[in-house]
Amino acid sequence: MAIPFKPLSLMTAEDYANIGLKCGLEIHQQLLTERKLFCRCPAGRYSSDYDAEILRHMRPTLSELGEYDGTALMEKKTRKNIYYRIHQDTVCTYEMDDTPPFFMDDTALDIALEIGLLLRLNMVGELHIARKQYLDGSIPTGFQRTTIVGVDGWIPYKGRRIGIRQLGLEEDACREVSDIGHDRVFLTDRLGMPLVEPVTEPDMRTPQETAEVAQVLHMLCRSTGKVRTGYGAARQDVNVSVAGGTRVEIKGVPQISRIPGLVYNEAMRQCALLGIRSKLKEKGITPETLQFSVQDVTRIAAQTDYEPIRRGLATGWQVKCVCLKGFAGILSEPTQENTIFAKEFSDRVRVIACLTQLPNIIHSDTATEALPARTWKDLRRKMRAAPQDALVLVWGDEGDTTTACSEIALRAKEATQGVPNDTRQALRDGTNGFERVLPGAERMYPDTDLPPLMVGEQRLERIATRLPEYVWDRQSRYREMGLPEDVIVPLCISPRAEVFQRIVDELEINPVFVAVVLCQRMKSFRRRDLRPERLTDDEIYEVFRRYARGELAREGVIRVFKHILRKQDATVGEGSRVEAAIAELEFQPLPADRLPARISGAVQVANDGRFPTTEKKYRSLMGVLMKDLLGCVDGNRLAHELRQKLNLGGRMENGKWRMENGEWRMENETPVGGPLL
C-alpha cells in the first residue's frame, strides 16, 4: 500500500478517503473555578518558583478486572526518579497524595454538567470517580481522578453530526520541567485543576475537518463563559488511524492550527509503516521469523572518533549492537516529513531506556556518516551480519543499553506487524514522536476514597434552564444584528456574551458599538496589562446604561472603563466604582445647545491661515475639541457638526474614532474569515 504522499497543501478529501483516514478528538478544557477539583487549593495560580522538592517512584498496579496495563509496565521499565517541585501557595498534602480527596468542587461539576447538556449527552444518574493510571509521574498519586458525566451526544458540523462519545470531568496533571536520563522533574501548580474532556467519535475524515471540529468544540466550551482561557488552558489530543493501521493518539496539542500538519504526518507515518510491513513480508520477515542478535561491541566502537560515542566511553559507558536480519534499507525508509524509520528506534531508546541525549543510536543504513567503513566492516564481522542485515548501535550504561537493545528488537518485531499502539507527542515541526504505549481500559480503577455522587434531577433541571444559547445559533444571530465578522467569534465565546445581550435587549444601544467595546477595546486593555476581567458584568452594564441615558458620550464609555482598571484600589463597592470614575474624570455631558458655541470658538481661533486645506484644519480642530470635550460629547456628533461648520459635508458620520498617540483617527474595519457552521 505504498501511496505517494503529496505535500499537505495538495492533498484532497479523496486522497484521505483512499487511505481511509479517520480522526477523533479529545479536548482538555480547564474550568474557571476558584478551587481545584478535589482539594481546596486555589486554581489557576501559576509559578515556576518552588519551596521544596519531593522525590517519588511509581509501581504498576492491577486494574479492576485484574490485569496490568501495558503503559504501566512500560513506565516500570524506565525506572524514573520523579521530582515534584511544590509551592506552598498552590499545593497541599492532597496533591502529594498524603491526604485523601475532599468532596468534588461543586462549581466544577455544575460547569461540566452544563457542557454535557450542551453536547446533548445522555447524562449519568450517579458519578463514579475512577482512577486513570499515569505512571509517567505526571500525577503524584500515579493516577488521575476522573469521572464520566454523560455519554453519546453530538454536535452539528457542516450539515452533519459529529458524535460525542463521552464527557469526562477530571483533575489536571503536572507541568513537566525536564526529562533527562532517569530524572523527570514536574511543577505541581497546575496539578488538580478541574478540566472537562469531551471525546468525539472518529468521525473526521481530513486533517482540516479535525481542526475545524476542534474549533467548534472549543467555542462551545468557551460559550459558557465558565472555562479558562490562555495558553495551555485547552489542549487537544488527536486520534488518528488509516485503513489497516491502528488508533494512535497525538497528545497535548496546544494550538488548533497545528492539528492539520500533525494529522497529515501521522497518516503518512501509518501508511509508511504498512508499506514497511509489506516490504519485510516480501523478504519473508514476519513476527515468527524475525531474527536478531545483540552483542557488546565496546572494543570495536572504541576506535571511533565519533563524538557522542567517544564522550560516552569516557564516562565508562558501553556500546551495544543489535543486528536485525534482513532489515538493510528499512531504517532509512521515510515515515514522516524529514523523518526516517530509524527514528522509531531512537524514540523508544530515548523514552524507555532513558538515553535522552541525542543522537542516541547510529545505524548501518546511514553507515558512512558516523563511523569509518572499516569499523562498520569490523562490526559486521563481529555480528556475523550479511549485507542485507541492518546494524543499530546504542551506547549507555549496562542497564540502559540492555533495555535499549530489547526495545529495538521489540520495535523491529512491531514493524513486521504494522502500526504499534502508541501515544505520541506533537513536535514543533508538525511531526510526532513516541511518548508511550497507548493505555487501554485496563488502566481504569474505581476510586475507593470517594463514594459515588448522585446527580439529582433538580440539579440538572436548574442547569438546563440556564444553558447559554448554542454557539452556532449565537453566531448567526450576531450576524443578523450586523456585527462585524471579526467580533462575532470572539463575542460568541466571550464570558461577556451574556451582558452584551442584556445591554442590547434592555438599553437599546447599537449592538455594533457594544460588541466593539466588549471585544476590541477589552482586548486592547488586555494587551496593556489592564486586566479587564476585573470589571464586573454589572459595572459594564451600568456604564452602558449611563451612555444610553445620555450621561456619557461614546468616548466616555471607554475612558470610564480604563479609569476603573487603572485605579489600583479596587476596594470601593461595585457600582460606585463607575460613579467614582465619572466624578474623577469630571465627565459632565455637554448640553446639545452649547456645542455650536464651543465649535465656533475653536474655529475662530484656527482661522489664522495656519492650515493649507480645510481638511487639515478640520483634523486639527477635531483633536483640540475632542481633548477638551472627551466624555462630554459624542465624537461622531462633534465630527458631524464640525464638518458642517467648515462646510466639509457629513461623510464621516458613521465612522468610529479612536485615540492613537494623542491623535484622533478613523478606525478601519477589517472583516476576516467566513462562517464555520
Add this chain to the structure above:
Amino acid sequence: MAEKTLQGYRGIGAEVLRRHGASVWSEVEIESSKGSFRGIILPRSETSDDRHIVLKLSSGYNIGITADSVVGITIQGRREAHYKIPEKQFPVDPAKPNVILLGTGGTIASRLDYRSGAVIPAFSPGELYGSVPELADICNLTTEKLFGVFSENMGPEQYKVLANRIGEAIANGVHGVVIGHGTDTMHHTSAVLSFMVQGSPVPIVMVGSQRSSDRPSSDAAINLINAVKAAAEGDIAEVLVCMFGPTSDEYCLLHRGTRVRKMHSSYRSTFRTIGDTPLAMIDPKRIRALRSEYHRRRTDRQVKINTAFEEKVTILYYYPNMLPDMVDAIVEKGYRGIIIAGTGLGHVNKPLYPALERATAAGVHIYMTVQTLWGYTQMYVYETGREIMKLGVVPAANMLPEVAYMKLCWTLGQTDDRDEVARIMLTPICDETTDREPYNGYLIYQGAIPEIQKFLRSVHR
C-alpha cells in the same frame, strides 16, 4: 441478604434488574429515559443507595444509572471479573535468611471489595512475589495469615496469638519476623509486643502502608521491602516499626516499638519516634544505624513470651473542667487501672483530687503520663503535682500514654500487688521510659521559617 447474582443491589435497583432478567456481570444495553448506555453491570456497594445501577463502560469508566429511569435492558452476554494479583511461586535460596511474614490485615496488601466499595487485604507469598518481586532478592519468605482485621479491631486476643506465634517462629529458627499490620493501632501493638515478647534473638518488624497497594504511588512495596530487609539482615533484635521516613521516596525509619506513634491521619511519613531519635534509616541498599545502644541479633533461640493482659484498664484524657464523676464511674465499672494523660508536667484539676483518692483507696492503679507526648511527668515541680502524687497517682516518667496503657494492662495481668505493679511499671523493658531525652528527640520543624524553607528546597525531605 442480596442474591448472589444481584450482589449488593437492593430495593428498586434489584427489582429493575430482576424484572429485566439481568444480573451482576451481564453485558447489557440499558434503555432509559436519559438515553441508552452500554456496558457490564457491576456489583454494588452495600453502603450505597438502592436507586442506581452501576455499569462499566468499554472505556473502563464506571457510571451509575438511575434505576427508575430504566425502560429496558437487552442482555448481550456475560463477563465476570476476577481480580487476582498474579501469583508466582516464591523462589527458595538456601543461602538466604528465612523470614516469616505474619499477616494481621491492613492495607499492606489489599484488593478491591465490591461489597463495601473499599479495599480489603489480600496476601500470600505468591501474591506478594507477583507484586513485589524484590523480596526474593532479600530472603526466603513464608507467610501466615493470622487474622484479617483492620487495625482498630486488634485486641488482647490477637496480641496473645501474635506473641505466641512469634515465639514459635523464633524457636523454629527464623532469621526475622515481619508483621503486616494496619497503621492506625500499629504503635499499640508494637508496644504490647515489646512487653509480651522479651529478649528476642531476631528482629520483629511491624510494617504497614498509608496508601493501599492498589495505587501506583503506594508506600506498601517500599515499606515491605525495607521491613523484610530489616528482619532478614538487620542487627536490631527488638520489636520495631518500619515505616516511610520523609515525604519523599527515599528511605524508611526503624522505630523502637515503645517510642513510636502515628502522628498524621493520612501522611505516609506518619510514624515518628517521640522523645528520642529513631534507631536506623533503611533503604534497599543499606541499613544505617542512628544509634548504637540497642539489643543485638543473637544466634540462640531463646525468647521470653509472657502474654498476660488485664482488660479493665483505661486512658483518661484530662481536659479543663473534667468532673470527678468521670473517675468515679470508671472505678464503679470495675476498672483496675487508669492511665491519665495529664496537662503540662502531669496535672489535673483540684475537684478531681477526692475522686482520685477514692479510686486508689479502692485499689485502682493510677499512672500519670503527659498529653504533650514529648517530655516527662515532673510532678514535684509544682505544688499541684506533689498533691496529686500524695493521692497515690504515680508519675510514669516519659512513657507515652498508649504505651503506658499497654504496659499497665500487661502488668495487671500478672499481679495486683501495689509495689510489684509499680516496680514493673517503672522498670524500663525496652526504653518505654528513658533516663534522658536527647536535644534532637523533639524536632518538629515549622514551615515558612526561612532556614527551614532553605532546607526543604535543597533536601528531599
